[in-house]
Amino acid sequence: MLIFEELFDYEKRVNANPKSRANRFVNNADWYVNERYMKKIFAYPVLSSKNKIPGLSRTHARGLMAQFLFGGKTRESFPSTADAIAIKRTHERLRGFYVTGHPRPHTVKIVCDSPRHKLREATEREVGTRQRLLALNTIRIPKVLGTEQREEAFVLCEELIMGRRFNIRLDRTLHRSNLLPQLRDTYRAYGVRYAPIETYLPPHLDQQITELLGEKADGKRFKDALHKVIEKNGQAAVSLCHGGLVAGNLAVANGTVFFLDWKLAHEGPIAFDLLKLGVRYPRFAYIVRNIREMMAPDFTEMGCSFDDLLTAFVGRDLIRKPAAVARYLYFWQRHVA
Numbered sequence: 001m002l003i004f005e006e007l008f009d010y011e012k013r014v015n016a017n018p019k020s021r022a023n024r025f026v027n028n029a030d031w032y033v034n035e036r037y038m039k040k041i042f043a044y045p046v047l048s049s050k051n052k053i054p055g056l057s058r059t060h061a062r063g064l065m066a067q068f069l070f071g072g073k074t075r076e077s078f079p080s081t082a083d084a085i086a087i088k089r090t091h092e093r094l095r096g097f098y099v100t101g102h103p104r105p106h107t108v109k110i111v112c113d114s115p116r117h118k119l120r121e122a123t124e125r126e127v128g129t130r131q132r133l134l135a136l137n138t139i140r141i142p143k144v145l146g147t148e149q150r151e152e153a154f155v156l157c158e159e160l161i162m163g164r165r166f167n168i169r170l171d172r173t174l175h176r177s178n179l180l181p182q183l184r185d186t187y188r189a190y191g192v193r194y195a196p197i198e199t200y201l202p203p204h205l206d207q208q209i210t211e212l213l214g215e216k217a218d219g220k221r222f223k224d225a226l227h228k229v230i231e232k233n234g235q236a237a238v239s240l241c242h243g244g245l246v247a248g249n250l251a252v253a254n255g256t257v258f259f260l261d262w263k264l265a266h267e268g269p270i271a272f273d274l275l276k277l278g279v280r281y282p283r284f285a286y287i288v289r290n291i292r293e294m295m296a297p298d299f300t301e302m303g304c305s306f307d308d309l310l311t312a313f314v315g316r317d318l319i320r321k322p323a324a325v326a327r328y329l330y331f332w333q334r335h336v337a
Helices: 002-014 035-042 058-070 119-136 172-190 205-213 217-232 270-280 286-294 306-320 322-335
Strands: 023-028 031-034 075-078 084-087 093-098 106-112 144-149 153-159 193-196 235-241 250-253 256-259 266-269
Touching: 002 084, 002 093, 002 106, 002 153, 023 035, 023 058, 031 035, 031 058, 035 058, 106 119, 119 144, 119 153, 119 172, 172 235, 172 256, 172 270, 172 286, 205 217, 205 306, 205 322, 217 306, 217 322, 235 270, 266 270, 266 306, 270 286, 270 306, 270 322, 286 306, 306 322
Parallel strands: none
Antiparallel strands: 023 031, 023 075, 031 084, 084 093, 093 106, 106 153, 144 153, 193 235, 235 266, 250 256
């Protein structure tokens, strides 16, 4: 498989004394874990952040343990020194994790050419974005340790944050005291400008929402509110946005939040960037409450109120995800003033 070959070649290039023998890996779904690392997997339910691989959740760990104990045919041999390998099922992206036996834990992401998803192009842009963010010195992100332009792949080596995934239920205080202040400082340092909200909405959004919601009783109030926002077309605060602020892209280590995976970064409305986490977890009202109290006063003085921005955000995403109508309307009804 091409993407595995790219990983093996990378290890040969960077390892002065490469191991000649192959290592045995336990496979479950998208994960391959080196047998020598499996003792860490068995300790996942009680293990602290140390030696935990981000993204390898307890659910994945349970599946790997079951395969290790009872699935004898799920082992494969690779000439790789990685502790774990995660691969997209489309084989367009692979990530190797190097934790044990290395003075500096790191990860290697390999992205193959993909005309359909343009992952390589997005990953190359991400490197540039992260270099600008490091220069701003306002936000914690993994350091880029090196990149390679290969004929059929792009290789990104970066620092591995040894921590845990941001927990929506348990990290309420961190959201207010650490996550939002980092983002606020980054928006300010990058520069905030204002643009008509209509610039960031699909054409004929009002009509599309009317067709989508039809005669739903719970959608009438939202349609009226969205119509007023579009008609007013106020100014929205715009800056560099992460584009994927969900729990899976947030790590917690040493009491601070790290922001991972910037391939969707773009210039857009700040409110849209911040509200993505809230709409993903609509029952946790503290997310929107913190945004309203801490962020809205700084970024709503040019004509778009926070409720206007929230309404526009929900309208835009409803068109993108029509199957999630109930969730988005619940989110809007719960949080609009």
